[in-house]
Amino acid sequence: MLRLLVPVVIGLLLLAIIAGWFWYTTWLVRSAIDELAHRRRLLAGVDPLQVTAKKAAASVEAAHDAAHRALSLTVESWYDLRESRAVGTALVERFPKIEERAARDPEFLDVLEDADALLNETRPGADEIDELLGRTTRMDELNLRLRALVHQYDSAGRRGLGRFFP
Structure with a gap:
């Protein structure tokens, strides 16, 4: 039973790391897009x-x-x-x-x-x-x-x- 539990825990840990990396990357891209939109509004004078x-x-x-x-x-x-x-x-x-x-x-x-x-x-x-x-x-x-x-x-x-x- 312990032999089966270790790979499941490692798999879940790996899945959590991948999900966290995916969430962080999505947040980073969204922040960059928002910042570019803000700069565009500033340059256009409509902020x-x-x-x-x-x-x-x-x-x-x-x-x-x-x-x-x-x-x-x-x-x-x-x-x-x-x-x-x-x-x-x-x-x-x-x-x-x-x-x-x-x-x-x-x-x-x-x-x-x-x-x-x-x-x-x-x-x-x-x-x-x-x-x-x-x-x-x-x-x-x-x-x-x-x-x-x-x-x-x-x-x-x-x-x-x-x-x-x-």
């Missing part, structure tokens, strides 16, 4: 990670352009109001007081100066996404602060029924 990165970069650039446009419109509007003395707008009666408060407030002058500097700063062609996002955030902060200060100067002399009913 999902590449497409996602391109979409993210395009989204950040669009947000930067929108923030730049909004900040430049705000700054231009302020200079236009100063130049025209707000004639033809709803602020025509209140603008002299708004302008006077703005001229005396160093915070407003600093924010306006920072906005001008940021708008006049040339944007390098190959900005990193995080740098571009930082510039976008800074532009949005300046725009929001400018608008909040002008609104604060406009509502400084008025009294309403409270915070909810100006």
Whole structure:
């Protein structure tokens, strides 16, 4: 019985080795084919990670352009109001007081100066996404602060029924 068992065990061991080698070879070939397909997608520019990165970069650039446009419109509007003395707008009666408060407030002058500097700063062609996002955030902060200060100067002399009913 032992004589029969030894060849069966050796045969099963040999069969397991052959099956393992076959499985390993199949896995190796499949990995090589997958890697070649991945390289082909990378070269074609259609890899999902590449497409996602391109979409993210395009989204950040669009947000930067929108923030730049909004900040430049705000700054231009302020200079236009100063130049025209707000004639033809709803602020025509209140603008002299708004302008006077703005001229005396160093915070407003600093924010306006920072906005001008940021708008006049040339944007390098190959900005990193995080740098571009930082510039976008800074532009949005300046725009929001400018608008909040002008609104604060406009509502400084008025009294309403409270915070909810100006």
